[in-house]
Amino acid sequence: MFDWLEHMAQWLVFDVFGMNPEDHLAQALEFFIYDSIKILLLLFIVVFLMGIVNSYFPIDRVKNYLSRKKLYGMEYVMASLFGVVTPFCSCSSVPLFIGFVRGGIPLGVTFAFLVTSPLVNEVAIGLFIGLFGVNTTILYVMSGVLLGTISGLILQKLKLEKYLTPWVKEVLANAERDQERFATEKQPFKQRLPIIWKEALKILKGVLPYVVIGIAIGGLMHGYIPEGFFEKYMDKDNLFAVPMATILAVPMYSNASGILPIVQVLVAKGIPLGTAIAFMMGVVGLSLPEAMLLKKVMTLKLIGIFFGVVMLCIIVSGYLFNIIL
């Protein structure tokens, strides 16, 4: 599918720059150009497609749907799936949370959404396809959705309403289920397209430096770390590897764009995919800045329980990945 790009990169480096194809630096440069453009292209396509989906399922509509419908247990999966198509920005997590609570959506369902939304988003999916291929991406998306669903179910069972901050409890007491069907703007596709296109370009521009730097660092590591280097320390039989990776990851804060190209190299050099994915989920899904924001709506105890449950689920899925793959 990307042969033409490979040829183009070769032509650019070997013919236009006149570098020697035998030279290591030339090979590295050729690979870097090819890899960056391929990943950015895939990223743009995914961001654009998700933009179209999101344009028809804006967050208000999602909330209205979850609030209005009786879904008999399916609401956790639905909330988690909606989390995938909704672009996430940690600064919106608080307004989102309040909006859901106000709509009478159970706390666990809200958590299901909050867990999946940063974990599986358009940028992560785009990068995942470029770096790991379609099959691993599907696996990642599915486990992200499952993780949100199960975390949400567990958190609901724990009956955590009493640990909300007082003003949120008040919102909760006055919560009302939406009665009316949400009327989407009747805007023809032609009119939506330019806005979606511009948004996609803006997102791409925003993550561009991280992705390129990530790929460059990954490329360097690729050249210097010997094959199978990590297997000595982190093989599948090391039971501590997954929890360690998860715990290390939570204080780190990065959007998926910076961390993914590096994770890919780690996997290529022998870190088991499950351990790497647990690490990545910890970095992207849970972060200290987000915890600080959530303090507005949750007591520290609730934030602790929330992070604890999600971490536990991440660790379990890390083990599962390592067993299956």
Next chain:
Amino acid sequence: MKHTIQILGTGCPKCQNLTNVVKDVVVENQLDASIEKVEDIVDIMKFNVMITPALVVDGNVVIKGRVPSKEEVLALLQ
């Protein structure tokens, strides 16, 4: 007609971008408008907005969750 513009956001970079865009449009076109930033989450929630940043013109939420172009803002203010 004088417009009342409110920008809802808890202070993320996107909210800052939106503020800059709106300020530029108002200055460049010499519009008669007041700009207020709403940063407190309790106040933001009164507008029923779930994604920030949001732009409110004369009490109506017109943009949610994205930074519009200058042309778009200008059109909303005319």
